[in-house]
Amino acid sequence: xxxxxxxxxxxxxxxxxxxxxxxxxxxxxxxxxxxxxxxxxxxxxxxxxxxxxxxxxxxxxxxxxxxxxxxxxxxxxxxxxxxxxxxxxxxxxxxxxxxxxxxxxxxxxxxxxxxxxxxxxxxxxxxxxxxxxxxxxxxxx
Amino acid sequence: xxxxxxxxxxxxxxxxxxxxxxxxxxxxxxxxxxxxxxxxxxxxxxxxxxxxxxxxxxxxxxxxxxxxxxxxxxxxxxxxxxxxxxxxxxxxxxxxxxxxxxxxxxxxxxxxxx
Numbered sequence: 001x002x003x004x005x006x007x008x009x010x011x012x013x014x015x016x017x018x019x020x021x022x023x024x025x026x027x028x029x030x031x032x033x034x035x036x037x038x039x040x041x042x043x044x045x046x047x048x049x050x051x052x053x054x055x056x057x058x059x060x061x062x063x064x065x066x067x068x069x070x071x072x073x074x075x076x077x078x079x080x081x082x083x084x085x086x087x088x089x090x091x092x093x094x095x096x097x098x099x100x101x102x103x104x105x106x107x108x109x110x111x112x113x114x115x116x117x118x119x120x121x122x123x124x125x126x127x128x129x130x131x132x133x134x135x136x137x138x139x140x141x
Numbered sequence: 142x143x144x145x146x147x148x149x150x151x152x153x154x155x156x157x158x159x160x161x162x163x164x165x166x167x168x169x170x171x172x173x174x175x176x177x178x179x180x181x182x183x184x185x186x187x188x189x190x191x192x193x194x195x196x197x198x199x200x201x202x203x204x205x206x207x208x209x210x211x212x213x214x215x216x217x218x219x220x221x222x223x224x225x226x227x228x229x230x231x232x233x234x235x236x237x238x239x240x241x242x243x244x245x246x247x248x249x250x251x252x253x254x255x
Contacts, residue, residue, distance in 0.1 A: 013220065016199030023203070033205070034182075040203045041179045048196070101175035101192045101200065110179055 003061040007050045009076070012100050015051040018059050019044040026068075031136055038114040042132045043070050045107040050074045052097040054127065067116075070132040078124035086112065086120075142166060142251055144208055144231050147187070150249055151235040151242055153210070156217045158231030166208055169251045171243045175200040183254055187246075191215055191239055198224045207231065212239045 003025075005018035023040045031039075043059070050057035054076030062069040079085045086108050093103025112118050117133040145162040148155055155162060170181050171189035178188060178200050187208045188201055193215035201209055209225075211217065211234045217225075225232050235242055247253070 013195050015196060016203070020199065020202060037182070037203070037205060044199070044203045045176065045179065100194060100196050101173060102196070104174050104176055106174075106176035106180075110176060113180075 001061075001063045003063075005059040005061075007047055007054075007057045007059060007072075007074075009051060009053070009055045009057070009074075012051055015048050016044055019047050022061055022070075025063075035134065035136055035138070039068055039070075039134050042111045042114045042118075042134065045110050046070070046072045046130050046132065048102050049107050049128075050076070052093055052100075052102060053077060057127075066136060068134050068136060070130070070134075072130040072132075073127060074129075075127040078126055078128055079120075079122040080124045082120055082122060142246075142249060144187075144233065146249075147210070147246065147251075148233050148235075150245055151210070151233075151237055153233045153235035156232040156234055157222050157226050158208075158229065161207070161229070161231050164208065164231065167252055168254055169210075169243065169246055170254055171239050173239075178204055178206070181206075181254060186254075187251065189239060189242055189246075193217060193221070195221055195224065197221070198228070198230070201230060202228050209233070210235060210242065212237055212242050 019040050026036045054074035057074030060071045088109045089105040091103050091105035097103040115132045116135050119131040122128040144164050166187040167185045169187040173192040188206045189210045191212050208231045214236045
């Protein structure tokens, strides 16, 4: 199964909608609740990153019997130094984003901690792409 | 501790989900940083926060948190209330500071996570 969601940059009112839909779907499919939490923490952090940093982005979800693959692409400013961006506490978020409870430099580390596979590629001035994979049949990271 | 007891102890007001005020919570986590909340793994958890916006509700949803206590008389918007009702959450507001509310609940037996 494949699903696609559009994400609007700056729209904090609707940020999390895609993650919410995916959570409902996984619950309906009877996926283990610990695994669902890992999926939605990854997806929600990544979704909020698009809202916080990009003009817009696309989330595509590829679900099979064993894994969920979440691909997120945006047309934001990109990340010049991915290694630096992966460090806890590093953030380029605006004051507005911080007021929403994010932007403390924990998003990418949270994703990395919960994903079974996590790939991030970025081109400054063009955008960022994430590929997050989680095995549906094992609760442990 | 039941949510209705928590509400009473903190001079709080139930904004929505009052029909579930008999729910028991055993632990609480106090934070205004939503990424911190997303690291929490615990059931029967009360989130204590001074951050009142849609992302507070969404973060609770992702973290399987069903009860949120807003401190310092923070206002719950109609959009927040609608979403919380859809998700079956109980929202409580109280006039106390986060420190005071946390202290009162700790004294009443609510446990910290760490």
